[in-house]
Amino acid sequence: MIWLTWRQHRVQFLSGAVVLAVLALAAYLTRMQITDFSRDSGLTSCLASGGDCVTIAHSFDQRFTGWLNTARFLIVLPLLIGFFWGAPLVAREFEQNTHRLVWNQTIGRARWLSIKLGIMILATALIAGVTSLLLAWWFKPFQDATALGRVTPDAFDLVGIAPIGYALFAVSLGVAAGAVLGRSLLAMGVTLIGFVTVRFAVSGLRVHFMPTLSTTYPVGGTGTKTTDKAxxxxxxxxxxxxxxxxxxxxxxxxxxxxxxxxxxxxxxxxxxxxxxxxxxPDNHFWSLQAVETAVFSGLAVLLFAFTIYWIMRRFG
Incomplete structure (x- = not known):
């Protein structure tokens, strides 16, 4: 059954591996240019000595902001995984009636579902986790040179463990929609609407996951060090x-x-x-990540459970 699942979905898995390899190559090449500029411009030594690096940091920001804005488009990666991995996983079997052929062999529905879902969960967590680590490594020079902090929305959605939760939720939503509707394209539409709606709703609630801190400073001042990277x-x-x-x-x-x-x-x-x-503050990052990951992972578990229940009941 593992071999059959690989044969059926090898195009999706290989495409994901290719995308990950391209991202890794692009991240490596661009980060080399970023670190070279930081070293040659004196920004690295300035930051290390704790000097006034505003002018050099501004030049850095002007030169590489475009790359940073481009990298933020990777926020759609979990949704794409839900589209092309989750939605067709079960729906295509129903469209082509291949599930009946498998069930007429020695493999029952429970084993068929558990293997397919298990492989998909592992592959999704792997690609989302590796991408998150890759982006965290790539973002590091920006965090050192600019006001970009990992707890800010621009970086929060791309690094840490939350992207794994996003990807698992997208895949589980695609699988559940495909199981109910039996059509890959319809399942993709439901995945798009459902994923975007839930993501926006949870991101709006993120500020309330932990109590915020407050700081005061004189009028006309530039703020305090407590809000750096915050x-x-x-x-x-x-x-x-x-x-x-x-x-x-x-x-x-x-x-x-x-x-x-x-x-x-x-x-x-x-x-x-x-x-x-x-x-x-920056030290709220992992606590906020844990809450958000738990929310999306919990939704994914519920959707996977619903998929199993639906298929076992529908074909019982």
Whole structure:
């Protein structure tokens, strides 16, 4: 049965291996250029010495931001796995009636399902995990040189263990949709709508997975070291009594008496205002990752269980 599953889905598995190899090669070649620039421009030595590296870091940012924005498109990789691995896994068997041939041999439905799902789960976790490690390695120079932190949404969705949860959920959704609908294309459509909807919903709730921290600093200041590499959730002001005031309300209060931006800042300082940032620090990364991975992995388990129940009941 393992050999049969490989024969049936070898194109998908080999395509995934090729994509992973291409990503690894691209990551290696581009990271070489990034590290060479950091070394030759003096950015590496500047960061190591703790000096003022703003000018060099700005040049780094201007040169490589395009690559960073391109890498962010890899957020769709779990969805593609759900499309091309999950949706056809069972649906194609039903479309071609090959499942009946297998069940008429010595292999029953339970063994057929367990082997197919087991191989798919292992392959999905492997490719998602390797891709996550590869991207974490590739992102490291950006994290050193810029404000990009792994807890910020731009990086969070691509590194750590959460991408494994995303991929397992996408595959399980595709498999379940294929089992119910019996058509690969229809299952792909359901996978697209369901995956995007759940991903957006959970990402919107991520900020509440752990209590946020707060920090204050003088008006006109550049912030504190506590928010370096952090995911800043909101910015505002607090007045002299410690009550929170929105940016709009504070600026409106001083705009009537201030002639320019500097005058506004001076007015806010005189009234005892301070900046207030609410944020998730970098050390919340693994806790947030654990919660989100548990959510998507739990949904994947439920969908796989539903698939087994549906097929056993439908053909019972």
């Amino acid at each position: 995911w800043v959730i909101s910015r505002g002001y607090v007045d002299g009594q410690g009550d929170r005031v929105s940016l709009t309300a504070a600026d409106r209060l001083c705009r009537r008496t201030a002639a320019d931006y500097e005058g506004t800042l001076r007015c806010l300082r005189e009234r005892g205002f301070k900046h207030l940032d609410k944020y998730h």
